[in-house]
Amino acid sequence: MKLLSSAVLLFLVLGSALAYKSYSGYQVLKTAPLTAAAMPYVSRMSQRFDFWGTPGVGRPATVMVSPEEAPVVVAAFNRMRVSHEVLVADLGPQVETQRAEREALKVSSPRKPRTASYDRFMEFVEIDAHIHETADGNPAIASVLDLGFSYGGLEFHGLKLSNGQPGQKAVWFDCAIHAREWLSTPVCLRIIDEVVANPALRDLADWYILPVANPDGYDYSFTDDRFWRKTRRPTADANCPGTDPNRNFDFLWDAGNPTDYCSEVYPGTGAFSEPEVAAMGNFILDIADNLVLYVAVHSYGEMILYPYGHTVEPVPNVDQLIAAGTGTASADAIAAVAGTAYTVENSASGLYFTYGASDDFAYGRGAVEFAYTFELSAGGSGGFDPPASQIQPVVDEVWPGMLALVEYVLAN
Template identity: 40%
Template structure:
């Protein structure tokens, strides 16, 4: 159990959390294709099981209920109006979601077990093959289904993962250099959390010592105190799980190694699209957009990385059924509105010097613009700093990140975070980082921490280079 500051919890807890968040890609990939998966995973209830995920349709509502009603930490680090959840996630800890094969008679035994109170049928609109099984009923349900000759696939191993992220952020907020604030709500009412890591006044051995004094106000505030600021965004596209995991690793490293950002305020949104993220665990692994119900269409969702108000509509689609649907208008979505307002606020008190949006996949570091091949302001400087990232990211793992312009190196697009930050906020250094690998969104568990480490190596070098003496126009 996490106790005190996140420095005290150490890297082991973060390792477990990040692994849970991303390890499930292989199993859900198997379920997407209908193949049974027998990936072994440590579990409180089974020695080996299919690795699963976080949240289901009903668990999502449980998630919102617990996060909205839970008390905030006594430290006051969380916003007074939007409080971080306590460890109520444990209500769903160990609950699994199974999908039963579609055969005649299977729904009958499910209904019988449902009446017996040992499982929950998730879809009540008609015959359902998807069930939620609490940990105390796993053996009993498995026994009954096997005796009846009913085969099933474990889709979701642990419904508590999404709440674990919020729980981790709650305990992170007890650290004196960290503030965690909800900057807004998603379409379905989930909080969008912003982690603010403040500079330390002194460091001992690279670790935090004396810190800037904390003050309490009954409003959202973004302290910058003449220091420079950087902005990191992850999870804007729901299926890109590795971006969320890497963001959490970067937060941990930033807090732990205060000497890296002694004069820098770091703002991180580790999960910018929480509704879509939960949906990838519960329904469709490759879902990209948010969960907007589009009026007059049977297709849901808006691509949040086409919804920003800069050259809106280039390289995007006006069709709600498209993966790159731009939305009915720029900033039509509460997620992008919240991000925009927070970035404006940060920029107003301390000029943002670096914006980095984490995505996957491709191993590319892309700089603006995406709507044209004409060079953006500060292109030579962006290219030089990008090369510094790529050089240092390669040292430990050998992973190659290519540095290039978005439009010439990838494809034309607009309405994205990076182009908006460059075109509207006039941020000098702006990038989209496409993480590992070059083939698929579905990474094996052994790729999680190496990916986070190489990004940390590159980002640390970028921050160290961002001084007037070391990097000029």
């Protein structure tokens, strides 16, 4: 790979510096593994502060704090007697370094037509072009899903891959519903690559793949704010735009959710208030008669979560959900590649209580028998910002797990 000169790199960085949030002085704090007694307090804190990863009993919590928030969060941890450390003392330099690397890679390693890039993170416009190129180049098996427009006017698309057999069962994968979780999108792109190349996979099922479920937020995370999570639709608080799209689905919407507009998990003004979420949810309902597997790909946590997020009470087919996720199926297939151990857990007990989430909607409203959220590996300064060098290892180890899951579900 040809290296850019320092002068060119400096020009690229300065060209977008004015718009890009610096995160200068922001810290990333990491707690010791949490106790059951601490979890209720941490769950309440997570409604106000930006917790990363998957805090849970026996696992540490990671939280990003501004210079103003740091003493408040530290004092709260001290009151709870939760020991913690400063994982990143100043996030600003790391954000700048990663942005400079990304700009350099975009110039030195441009995407080739009809080819997904796995040596760098692709921007929304590149991903959308790749979807159309794949459909244009494979008209007998690929068709573009016209899902509609985002609040910001971006037309967003998924892809259907099928051999055209009538009455075929269907499987669904979506990625990047949380904007900053860039590592999820290459997983969806890898699924597209594999299914296009292998007719036997299309004989198994019709495949629906949505690489970017939150186009406005994803685009904004590249242009303005690396750690942006939500949509970009304004709220009643002009200083706090955006809704958490994974709390906006029409299933137990707002049950116990916060009404703080600035919260990272603000659920919106009503179920399906976000046009992107409504488009996605309604499409899932349209294909629900044939849909047997729903998978939302997130990062991070190395977990395979199954419904429900609002209760730890087991769902009727819990044994099948666990068997498909673990045993000889998905988690074992992932571990066989490089030894990464994914755990398989109920969403409420493994993550935290959630309402209006996409997998619960697919399971509870769409009657999709197998519904999961995959939390990928962590990376970078605190988990959400893995380097580009991590893309290929993650997609290489996760794809066998996805395939094993599909094969198990269709066989059972």
